[in-house]
Amino acid sequence: MFSPISTLQSPSHYRWLAPALAGVLLALAFPCHPQHPLHFLFNAAWAYVALIPLLTRLNDGGFKEGFKVGWIAGACFNLIGLYWVAYTQGGGPAVIGGTVLMAVYLGLYTGLFAGSYQLLARRWGNGAVLTTPVLWTAQEYLLSLGELGFPWMLLGHSQAGFPHLIQYAAFTGVYGVTFWVVLVNAVLYLLLNAAPQLRPRLVAASALFLCFALPWSYGAAVIAAADTNESNVRVALIQPNLTLAEKWGSGGLERSFTALETLSRQAAKHNPQLLVWPETALPCYLQLRPDCQNLVRRLVDELQVPLLTGASDYNFERSEPYNSAFLFYPQQDAVQTYAKMHLVPFGERTPFRDDIPLLRDIDWTVLTGDLGPAEFAPGTEHTIFAHPQAPFAVSICFESVFPDLVRRSVRQGARLLVNITNDSWFGRTAGPYQHAQLAILRAVENRTAIARCANTGISLFIDPYGRTSQATDLFAPAFRVGDLAVNSHTTFYTRHGDLFAQGLLAAACVLLLVARLAKSRAV
Numbered sequence: 001m002f003s004p005i006s007t008l009q010s011p012s013h014y015r016w017l018a019p020a021l022a023g024v025l026l027a028l029a030f031p032c033h034p035q036h037p038l039h040f041l042f043n044a045a046w047a048y049v050a051l052i053p054l055l056t057r058l059n060d061g062g063f064k065e066g067f068k069v070g071w072i073a074g075a076c077f078n079l080i081g082l083y084w085v086a087y088t089q090g091g092g093p094a095v096i097g098g099t100v101l102m103a104v105y106l107g108l109y110t111g112l113f114a115g116s117y118q119l120l121a122r123r124w125g126n127g128a129v130l131t132t133p134v135l136w137t138a139q140e141y142l143l144s145l146g147e148l149g150f151p152w153m154l155l156g157h158s159q160a161g162f163p164h165l166i167q168y169a170a171f172t173g174v175y176g177v178t179f180w181v182v183l184v185n186a187v188l189y190l191l192l193n194a195a196p197q198l199r200p201r202l203v204a205a206s207a208l209f210l211c212f213a214l215p216w217s218y219g220a221a222v223i224a225a226a227d228t229n230e231s232n233v234r235v236a237l238i239q240p241n242l243t244l245a246e247k248w249g250s251g252g253l254e255r256s257f258t259a260l261e262t263l264s265r266q267a268a269k270h271n272p273q274l275l276v277w278p279e280t281a282l283p284c285y286l287q288l289r290p291d292c293q294n295l296v297r298r299l300v301d302e303l304q305v306p307l308l309t310g311a312s313d314y315n316f317e318r319s320e321p322y323n324s325a326f327l328f329y330p331q332q333d334a335v336q337t338y339a340k341m342h343l344v345p346f347g348e349r350t351p352f353r354d355d356i357p358l359l360r361d362i363d364w365t366v367l368t369g370d371l372g373p374a375e376f377a378p379g380t381e382h383t384i385f386a387h388p389q390a391p392f393a394v395s396i397c398f399e400s401v402f403p404d405l406v407r408r409s410v411r412q413g414a415r416l417l418v419n420i421t422n423d424s425w426f427g428r429t430a431g432p433y434q435h436a437q438l439a440i441l442r443a444v445e446n447r448t449a450i451a452r453c454a455n456t457g458i459s460l461f462i463d464p465y466g467r468t469s470q471a472t473d474l475f476a477p478a479f480r481v482g483d484l485a486v487n488s489h490t491t492f493y494t495r496h497g498d499l500f501a502q503g504l505l506a507a508a509c510v511l512l513l514v515a516r517l518a519k520s521r522a523v
Contacts, residue, residue, distance in 0.1 A: 018053040019069045019114075023076025025050035029158040030081050031437055032430040033474075047158045051136070051185040052192070054114065055129060062122070063115040070114020074107030081153050082106075084429030088347075098346065106143070106150060113139045116512055123515045129189050131511055133182040137175050138508040141501035144402065147351040149342075152401050152438065155181045160440035163466040164219035165212075167444060170491040173403045174441045175501035184211050223465050232483040233389040233416055235461070236272035236305075237453040238263045240281065241477040244424060252283045257295050260309075263479045268303045270481040273389055275303070278455040279310035279323070279397050279422040286311035286326055287337075300328045306387060310396065310420045313339060320377035323348060325394045325420060327385045336386065339379025340396040342405055348376045348398075384413045390486040392416035397423075400439045400452075403498065410446040410494045415487040417442065417450045424456040424475075432458050432474060440466040445493045449484035 029047035032039055057069045079100065086099040113135050120128040120135075136155070144151035156177030159166050166177050191204035240259040247256050260277055267275065284292045286309075300307045306329050313322035322339040329335075343349040353375075384391045393409030393416075400406065400419045409417070419439055423432040436458040443450045443462040450462040460471035461482040470480040 015057075016069075016072055018057045019073035020076050022050055022052075022054035022073040023078075024080060025053070026073070026077040026153075026155075027080035029155070030153065030430070031161075031433040033428055033433060035428065036430070044158045044161055047155055047181050048184045049188060051132065051182060052189050055117075055132070055185070055189050058114055058118050058121055060122075061118055063119055066118025067111040067115035069111075070117075071107045071111035073114070074110025075103050076107075077110065078106040078153060079103035081430075081434075084426045084431035084434075087427045087429050087431070088425045102150075105148075106153075109139045109143045112142075116508065120511060120515050123518055126190070126193060129186045131508075132186045133179045134504050134507050134511065136182045137179045137501060138505040140178055141175055141498065141505055144404070148345055149402070150345075151403075152434070154178055154438075157434075157438040157441060160437045160466065163223065163440075163444075165215050166441065166466060167219040167222040168215060169441055169444045170447055170493055172500040173407075173445050173493050173498055175403075175498065175504070177441070179500075179504070180211070180215060184208070187211055226465060227485075227488075230485040230488060231389065232485055233387070233392075234271060234273045234481060234483050235416075235418075235451045236264070236267035236270065236275050237451060237459045237461075237472075237480045237482075238267060238275065238277050238281075239454060239457060239459045239472050239476070239478045239480075240278070241456050241475055242424075243456075247280075247283045253292065256281065256283055259477065261299055263477060264299065264303065264307075267479040267481055268305060272305055272481050274387060274392075274451075275305050275307040276418055276420065276451055276453040277307065277309035278453045278459075279325075279420045280312065281309045281420075281455070282311040284311060285314050285321070286324075287313050287335075293335075296328050300330050304330045306330065308385070308394065308418060308420070310422075313337060315339075315377045318377045320375060322379060323376050323396055324379075325383075325396060336383060338383035338385070338394050338396075339381075340376065340399060341379040341382075342399050342402055343376050343378055344398045349378065350375065382409045382412050384409070387416075390415040392418055394418045394420060395442075397421040400435070400442055403442065403445055403493075406442045407446050407494045407497060410448050410487070410490065415448065416484060417446070417448050419450055419452045420454075421452070422455040423458075428474060432456075436460060436471070440468065445491065446487070447489070447491050447494075448487040451482070451484060 025046045028042050029044050029050060032042045054073045058066050086096045088095045116135050117132060120131050140154050154174055156174035159177050169177055187204060187208045191208060194200040194204050238260055242256055242259060260281055264275055282292060286292055306327060308325060308327050310325050313324040315322055325338045327336040345351045384393055391413050393414035395406055423435055426432060436452060439450055439452055440462055443464055444466040447464040449464050453459050457472045457474040459480055461469045461484060464485055470482055472478045
């Protein structure tokens, strides 16, 4: 009798088909550009079955065999899902090679999951499938740590388009959503492998029903109880749509300011209480250029609206630049600033250069031309920007990927979040759409609205429950004005952070230790 499970478990010519298929399905669960010729294939629901092909290949062998199978799945997943990184500045051999190396590196984490699962499966057989949510979520948490942390393609992020299914992230963070997605895979795997008797199939089917019914019911109740009487801040997002050449070429400052000013004046007619310009909106060292500051001050004084803009700053002590945000107030000389704390590895800073002196001497331009790291200095403090209606915090571009970094700003007093970014590097690819979507989880985790302002898109508003509005198109000048609810309380996740993920990491270690001790006693 034909069975998809038995087919994927069949002889050697299928040996690597199953993990490769798992990688493809994982990638298809994340958004792509709507004009992509295969756009119709991409759907978040693929995440519910994507791990099943991988699990079919993890029934025998040791850690090494499982690691190989998992690495293939992870490398395929990240190479397909993050292909857009190779489009940076139009692509080229260096950046394409770097994208491949990145996929190879990120695949190691999936390999760690698969190798660990293989050890447990040798001890507990099919029953070990129930440990997959623990093992997978643990490796995702590990992926978020350190200077090489890159928690972009977390499975929980794939579900951002389903607000009713992700509201419990206010307790668990995005890692709870990941746990749920993998649990669905595990229950489906057991259902497909259930004995032909009616009872085991009914048990598995009932468990699958509960996997969706419980989070949906909770999410519906939370959203229905949303407080509509909260105070609001009216925010204007300015999307100038300037290319790198237009911004940084000759006359770039004047060109940039003209585009920003024109859209800001149009937005000001809608009575915003805060104007937001994107990351590096002004191509200058703002603190060192009085002429540049004066342009902004005159506009702010005339419009009588506080203005947040991205621009470069400079750290004289370290002789390094900052990627920063600046808040200007009408009729005030004081300017609040925030320097980006988590920099893009190899894009904005060479990882570990402060700890390994040799890395400071590498001339990356020899290898990559002008794509070498900008070597920004990392910021060290969360800034809570003062605003008459609500204190707010800023995440700059890549920082929105890190749940703990964002929630620390809310814990320190931010009642509104602003994300400024420049995704023009990646062209008309999946990158800007993925980047915009993952910010949804940051809003739900902290029950805090987000205003996202991008140089070339996608700019949009996200409410505290993950519902989006007024999204702009890519590569089109635009402004958006919206009323965002001011957060009046903190969530469990905001107060306590990644306790859920950390607990799963500890549980994974205990499971592996128990399996190891059991094996030793058997010998």
